[in-house]
Amino acid sequence: MVRKSGPWRALLDDVASVERSGMAVSVGLRCALGMLPPLIIGVATGYVGDGVSAAVGALVVGFVSFEGRYRSTLRNMMLASVGVTVSAFVGAIAAPHLLLLLVVLAIWGFLAGIAGAFGPGMSMAAMQAVEVLVVFSSLGMGIEGSVVQSLWVLGGALLQIILLVLTWPTRRLDGEMASVGEVYRRLSNYARSSPRTAPAADQLTSGADWLGDPNPLGDPSAIVALKELFQLAQDIRLSLSALVFEARGEFDEAETESQWAISFLQQAAVLLGAIGDQLSLSTSLKAKVRLWSRRHRRLFVRSLDLVAPEADASRPILGLLARQLDRALHLTNEVATAGSRVVLPGLNIGNQGSLDETLRRRLRGLGKVLAADSELLFHAGRLVLVLVAGTYLAHAFGLANGYWVPMTAAVVLQGDFSGTVQRGLARLGGTLIGAVAVTELAALVVPSHGVLIVSIVVLTWCTYATYRANYFLYSIFLTSDVVAMFAIIGSPVGSTSEERAIATALGGAVAIAVFILWPTWRRRLLPKSLAAMVRTQGAYAKAVLSCFDTTHADDDGVLDVEELRVLSVSARSSRQLAATLLEGMSTEPGTQQAAVATAGAILSQVNFCALLALALNAELLTEHQFFSGMIELGNAIEQLACYQADRLMSFGSMSDPEEVGPPPPFPSDLVASTVLYRQILELVSSFQELGALIEQYGSVVLMI
Incomplete structure (x- = not known):
């Protein structure tokens, strides 16, 4: 549904809204418990800093467990464990050399940016590696010390993996x-x-x-x-x-x-x-x-x-x-x-080949990511800029905890303007409140190591629990958690809080500035998405209509259900993507409401075409009639949809697609079939009416 309020009011509403379904109380508790052993061991042995390093490894890998379900989550967490371990070592080694650090950050940022091509789990794992690289770039130590710290990070990460697998029988x-x-x-x-x-x-x-x-x-x-x-x-x-x-x-x-x-x-x-x-x-x-x-x-x-x-x-x-x-x-x-039974003797790991095939398919599609107009490539470029610019500015201003600038800029930066501004506001407000709260509390009492350990675990639990529910609350708890971890190693709480608030404001400003200088506006992406939506819906309608042709009568009613499902999923996904882009477009500054309204009308009309195609698909599951000329009719529908899609892409260009002729006449025996005739007639009419809406959208776009 398109927002009716102004873009800035909508952004503020998003910052304040809490998604209750996103609360992860039980998962957050499991991840928070992964912080406990490293901190206890570090305090008990006197190596508090090493224990905090392990806790950092557990903290960042715990976020990866939010993506995927079982085997995919385990795979992503294992990759993240390797990534954060290497990042901790490289970050600590490169810290004293600014130029080397900037080059490493650029490489890590680019890889994290294109990791989205392999799914949200891989993207999350890559971003955690970037964050650990940034954190450990503030330490600066020799090879031996870097190896020790990276091994502590690996230990904390592996602990999270063990806790994850231990919960499987209970779920x-x-x-x-x-x-x-x-x-x-x-x-x-x-x-x-x-x-x-x-x-x-x-x-x-x-x-x-x-x-x-x-x-x-x-x-x-x-x-x-x-x-x-x-x-x-x-x-x-x-x-x-x-x-x-x-x-x-x-x-x-x-x-x-x-x-x-x-x-x-x-x-x-x-x-x-x-x-x-x-x-x-x-x-x-x-x-x-x-x-x-x-x-x-x-x-x-x-x-x-x-x-x-x-x-x-x-x-x-x-x-x-x-x-x-x-x-x-x-x-x-x-x-x-x-469903309540648990199979312990041996694992039912399912079809592992499907995961391998998915990975191979995504690798084959990586070339599309590197295309000149790829949205992921643009995002990777922006991520490189915010990391390099944030790190350089932190060094230029001499901030004691300057690593928070590039880290804030990296996590605030999103693929759209609305998400970037929303996260920037939430991160800044949450950091200020969290820093002030911990500072005031520390001024009242001098906490012992035991109190700090309990506080860190509780704050980590709250951080995980609110991660997907509200970014503002998440930022409050995360800031408090980080300040508490600094306190346990003896860092002054007050100075840490003030520096973190300044660094957060600077990092958020860097992210927003980079996006404005190198934007990816949803209104520019929407015509391509609408065209793909119309095209895939036409392909699905063609496949459904073709199944009614008399050439399939000798198949004893056999239907390639899987092929139709694949086409249906493709059409459904394209409608969902177009709706998401339209939602994001409505909150972008400079967006004309006339364009939003006409694009919404196109989406509604395609949804109606989808209803008719789904209804015809249902008839295929019954003992239905076959008619001559249905393949030709399906081809005509697809050609019309392709023409409309090309028309959407042609607005503002110098070339227009070649028009297509009217669909062929309906078979006489189809006209006698009342229900099917009504459905197919409305399907053809709906695609024809879609053309008028597309022309209206084009006139609005050209006026803008």
Whole structure:
């Protein structure tokens, strides 16, 4: 949804808002406990500084555990452990030589910038390596001392990995079950909300994330059942889209014959909600809920008999959805029984080849990252600049804790203006409050080592817990945590707090200045994203229509479901990306609201095209008819979509794409098929209406 408030008010609202779902209390506690052994060992042996180095290793690698689920998290943490160890050694060696340090920072910054091509986990691991490099560049020591400190950092990092693996047996499959439950709850909300367009583009994201990397100690049968439940949710999503198409007339109060579809949607919403609730409940309550969901099943079957006794024969989608829901209930009860078991003798590591294939695919795509217009390349360049400029300014001003300048600039810098300013404001405000709070507390009492250790662990817990919930609160706790770690090695708290506040302000200013000088405005990226969205939606529509062609009649109804799912995921991802860019564009300074409104209208129209394509895809899962000329019709739709995409990219340039002709006439036997004819007719009309919106968007862009 596009913001209606001004960009600066929206930024302040983001700084103050707390995302409750982002609170990580249990994960934060596990990561915070990784700080305890190094600090205790350091104080007990008298090597407090070494213990703090190990705690730093545990702190930074703990953040990497927030990305991924199981095997992917373990892989990222192991890579991060190696990265922070090397960074600690190199940073300590290069510290006395400013020119060498600037070169090393530039290399590290560039690598961290392009690491985003390999996923958020790799990007996070690379950024932690950069932060450790910056921190240890403030020490400056010989080779022997650098080796010792880097080994302490490695020890703390490995401790976090051990704590992570130890929690796997206790987690069972709760996360996987809850993620699939969230998918079904969102399907329930969609069916209940009287929708007019396709389901949300990010509706299936959480389930795909968890089931792509399940718990290696989880029961294999439960994992298989959960994956089938997730695949079933994708099919149910198609069936719901078909019902929404039928029910649109009643939603608009223009037709009464669609009442059966609305009643069916409402009953389906109840059952989908029951499935989602059951999967999300704790294991001890699942047996009770199984009986409750069975009662919902009986009520649903009875309501089906009452609502659509005649429609079921003429509209096979009803029978399809009823069978899908029945299967989902069966699988849900099966998962509830098996999901609490833990497999200890041997690890169910899943398909490791899939991870290797993913890595190879991302390596093949690395060339695109290095293209001249790559957004990641721009971000890598900005990251190099903030690290080099921040370090140089810290040395020029002679700041005692000057490393905080480049580190603040690096973590504040985001890929968009709004995120950079938001983080800059939150980081500055959080640092000032955290520094003042710890300074005042230290003035009242002189804490012992024991009190400081407990304080550091508690503050670290709060830092992790608020990391994804609110960056402002996270900055408060992080600053307090760092000042407390300086206090335990004997650094004056007051001077540390003042210097850190100055360095934070300077680092935030560097990040914002670099982004303004070398920007990546969302409004410049949006036309390309909109074009990709239209193009992928056209490819999906073509594939669906082609499956109705008579050339497939001899296939005994065999459908390449996987190919359609791949195209559907591509279209869904492109719609999600366009929506994200539109959201970011609305908060950028200088953005014209007319451009936001017209781009939003294009997105809404494509969502409607997606609804129609999904509804037709659902019909393919039933015993449907085949028609001649559907391949030609699908090709015409794709050509029209490609023309519209090229038109979006041509605004402001000297060349226009070659226009395409009208689609071929509909087959006569298709016209006789009432339901399919209406769906396909509206699909073609929707793509044609999309052209008018694109021309309107072009006129606005050219005026700007």
